[in-house]
Amino acid sequence: MRNNSVIGWLLAAPLSLVLLVFLVAPIAMIVVVSFWGATEWSIYPAFQFDNYEFLLTSDVTYRVFFNTLKYAAITWVITLLIGFTVAYYLAFHIRSLTWQIALFLLCTIPFLTSNIIRMISWIPFLGRNGSANSTLMSMGVIDEPLEWLLFSDFSVILAFVHLYTLFMVVPIFNTMMRIDKSLIEAAADAGATGWQTLWHVIIPLTKPGIMIGTIFVVAQVMGDFITVRFMSGSQSANVGRTAFFILFIIFLYGPTLTIGILSFQGPGGGLTFPMRGVSMHWFRDLFEQQAVGDIWGSFRRSFALGQMVKCVTVVVAVMGGIAFRNNFRGTSLLV
DSSP: OHHHHHHHHHHHHHHHHHHIIIIIHHHHHHHHHTTSEEOSSOEEOOOOSHHHHHHHHOHHHHHHHHHHHHHHHHHHHHHHHHHHHHHHIIIIIOOOHHHHHHHHHHHHGGGGSOHHHHHHTTHHHHSTTSHHHHHHHHTTSOSSOOGGGSSSHHHHHHHHHHHHTHHHHHHHHHHHHTSOHHHHHHHHHTTOOHHHHIIIIIHHHHHHHHHHHHHHHHHHHHHOOHHHHHHTTTOOOOOOHHHHHHHHHHHHHHHHHHHHHHTTBOTTOOSOSSOOOBOOHHHHHHTSHHHHHHHHHHHHHHHHHHHHHHHHHHHHHHHHHHHHHTTOTTHHHHO
16 A cells, blocks of 8 residues: 555656646745735835735726626637537548548647637738628628727627637547447437436536536636737627538637638738739748748757657656556645
């Protein structure tokens, strides 16, 4: 028993160290500094409650908290609906494992780029002179550009959904793949309808994935201020399953496709619609010999960094998982 405890502590040590250095220590530092005094240009060590008094008596604080909770709640609902539908389609309507993997990877490709790049790519799509307004006006649906498409609550929530839907799809899909298909067949043999099977069999068995996805999405939305800053402008279904999946893919790739089309914009056109001619001047500048070397070097550095981070996190997480699974003495303390 003693040896199991020692081995458990050794396995959990790297994960505990990471949490201590990158989670506990920064939070403790923030708590300490929150009692310090502040001037217009600096902070100085002290022990006072001025910061908390200002925080709790300001109307801005409550508006910020309300908007944050509003964004988190709306984003959670939308990502849950989209994530559950996409995961259900992949798990139960795609029979081939090869196609399941291929379509799942298709959903993940946009997430290989930076969050900031994917977020900013919505701006030329939703702007006054963007492709969305230009298309609607050319079709005669609207007479003037829609102002609320960009720098509004709509654009903030749209960006959040685009950024974090995959974090809901992955755990739900993983949970659904573990469901024994014989349970669904038994429900059908017992006379259950599709909705009854979904409500009484699939959803209860998918709850662990839903909970994990909820934690991922809500935690990231609550802490993401960059998206709100950019997309708010400093302001604060009856569809077939296959068609829904196609729309989801378009939703993921739409902003990237817009940037791709605008990359052929003529000189002086910028990121606006309609395009002012077609030109390859951006690609010529991009693929000059020196630029190609910079691009290849950046790709190698990014790939190497990604592999190192992956290896370290996998090793630390596996060691911690084994330790907690063995339920050694001290598990409750770390958890």
